[in-house]
Amino acid sequence: MSETTKNTNRKILEKKRIFPPRGPLGGFRVLDFSQVLASPYLGTMLSDMGAEVIKVEASYGDSSRGYGPLKEGEAGYYITQNRGKYGLCMDLTNPKAIEICKELAKISDILLENWRPGIMNKRGLGYDAIREINPGIIYASVSGFGNFDRYAPAPGPYSPRLAYDVIAQAESGHQWMNGFPDLAPHGLDVSWSDLNTGTHEAVAIIAALIQRMKTGRGQWIDIALTDTMIASNENLICMVSMTADDAPAPCRNGLRRLSVSPYGVFKAKDDYLVIGVDNDKRFARLCEAMGKSELARDPKFDTNDHRLQNRAKIEGIVEKWCSERTVEQCVRTLRDEHAVPAGPILTNTEYVKHPHYHARNMLVPIEQPRAGTFEINGVVSKLSRSPGMVQGAAPLMGEHNRYILKKYLGYSDKAIDKLYDELVIVDNLDLEYAYNVDVARAKAKERGGEQ
């Protein structure tokens, strides 16, 4: 135990955050009951724009605290999705903890949650209960297929189903389109449904805030992973509605996109690159770059439709051209000299060194109390007048228990000590993560289990 205590850099813990934080959402408070990915990512978007985000974890911690890369007991996964938040950690099966949550909900503008539909209700923290104590609250739920209780905006037959990201990718048609036509489809490279849904939910929240300024009323925003991914289907839903019911379904197409050509991954002498020609203007530039300007006027290739009809031919020409050059040469000729969308395929260890991302402040140093200093993804939307910023480190479990309870609820140190003694609130400032998880899980099970 003493060894891990040493690993916690107390100086970092004591550093003050900027207050009020910088950004357009400065002054808005968010109570964040999120876990793992979709809602936690949304919470960082709000925090990046200046909102004060208080993450409330169940006493066994967000399970992503165990996801790699791990360094000194801190998880890269958790840090990516939770930097810039304050951390509370409490036994959410304990009525006293629920009371604290409600007191905080009363003074918050936004509440985030992505528990399985029904769990927040069971805890007494459902929209119904929170709305009664704070009618202005914007309550944002994320689930696989939508919520289904009394106030839910749009329940459907699938709503009670549990879905992970991989299921949402499958049921939204994205997997079907990913991979080679003669092989089984495969999952996307990262959990796009979660991350895309977090982004859409952020749009919903800001729209609801703008609406609240006019009406004073809050609302429940219900967003489903499957809905977001279906909304992100390019032209495919409309396309299938234009064709006969028994027409073959649009299907994955390996290295090339289905509906545009030449568009996809091509092999150069030394490695792969991407080329994306989606209109005639860009096709003409590609032809010129390859020294074959006449192709742009060739009736076999002059429109995207004609190129699709002869895609083997035109893509063969591009393949041959690429195979005679290195990626660097291809990119220089296509992208730099002829304004054709093209580029190298970068790995994570390559893009983190790219000067472009550094110039755009997309890799921001962050100082964690145990894992030390490293770079993390920065704020995406660059606002010229009220820019956001990465507000700070991700919290250790319960790192700000004392700070938040004192500042917002006026608890005395003595009262807070009592809550610690009763295991209503916990932290792992002096303990290893794993130890706390075991104790908290056992306690939660004693009380009848927690999902």
Add this chain to the structure above:
Amino acid sequence: MMKLLAQGPLVGIRVLEVCEGQAGPYCGAILSDLGAEVIKVESREGDYTRKLGPFKNGESAYFISYNRGKRGIALDLGQKKAREIVKELAAKCDIFIENLEPGEIESLGLDYKSLKELNPSIVYGSVSCYGRMGSLSKYTGNDIVAEAMGGHTAVNGWPDGPPEPLGIALSEHCGGAELAWGILCAYLHKILSGHGQYVDVSVSDKNISVTENVLAFATMANITRQRTGGHHTVVGPYGVFQACDGAYAMGCGTNEMWGRIARAIGKPELQEAEGWATNLDRGQNRITHMILLLTEWGKDKKRDDIVRLISDEAFVPCGPSVTHKEIQQNAHYRLRQTVIDIEQPRAGKVSVASAFAGKMTDPRPAVQGPAPLLGEHNEEILAEIIGLSGQQIAELCKTGILVQDLAPEQPV
């Protein structure tokens, strides 16, 4: 001419969109679903997605998907007078969005600096492959480039195969939603402070932000991520597997779940067997053990039977890898209005997905109506917003400054 029906939290906000392709128009579609009045400005040739098939009676599924719920004006932007008109419109708008190739918006005189002079509180948003600042910002690009530059292509695919592009331009959607977020944050700031501002969104930036833990692997541990075929590497079975008539996804996260799966597929002995017993075993041995086993087992079984068995009997999250036809006809998504039918002026009844995916209680966002034909709303926009008379508009048509394509049928 069909009227649009605006409802949602952004009713009363006017957006001018000088965009083509995907990310920009998708952002416009999100704002429209949320109730904003979105005016799409097109050049004489029109948005290039109008020319991307498939078509129905000359209308493109692509264009409809990204531009429903907007009004459209088309001008010959090569003429100075046309550009002046767009500026006058911008002066009367709250939000302006653009996603043209680098330098194009400046050459039209519609850059932030120019519009700010006319409309100091305008919120101006740009979305592009690399952003409008930084060493690569002078280059043109699109989703496939942004995905490659943002590390996604490198890890999409199988360990022994080539890097694969994502099958759908997801990053344009995610980047378009990010622009909606950025400009609405700026709009909120305008409500509070009175000041407008410029919002710069790069799809490549968004791609390295939607990283899960891939970026952290590089910066914390200097580990280059490899392709996994979309399968989890430390739990399993977690990924996509093949049936005789399709594929299905399964997400098994615990050893108990694996025990139930092993019993359901008639291999109870594998629950505790060496190489199968722990999450790590199953994740690491996925290629040599799990994928082979389930592919063999699924050879003679139907997708939907497997899904029923795994989710209803083994109680493990499982779902079919559906086609878009199945989605278009699915009652759940119809009930949630995630998929709806609209009536296009030429193509007739077609289905589209909502661009804004959230469901809200007060008021409810919805698709406002069909996508415009080229220049469909020229007159009404100019009369309503900058007060031009019928005579002035007729003059603009005659000199070819206004462009319109309302012919009943357009050859494909």
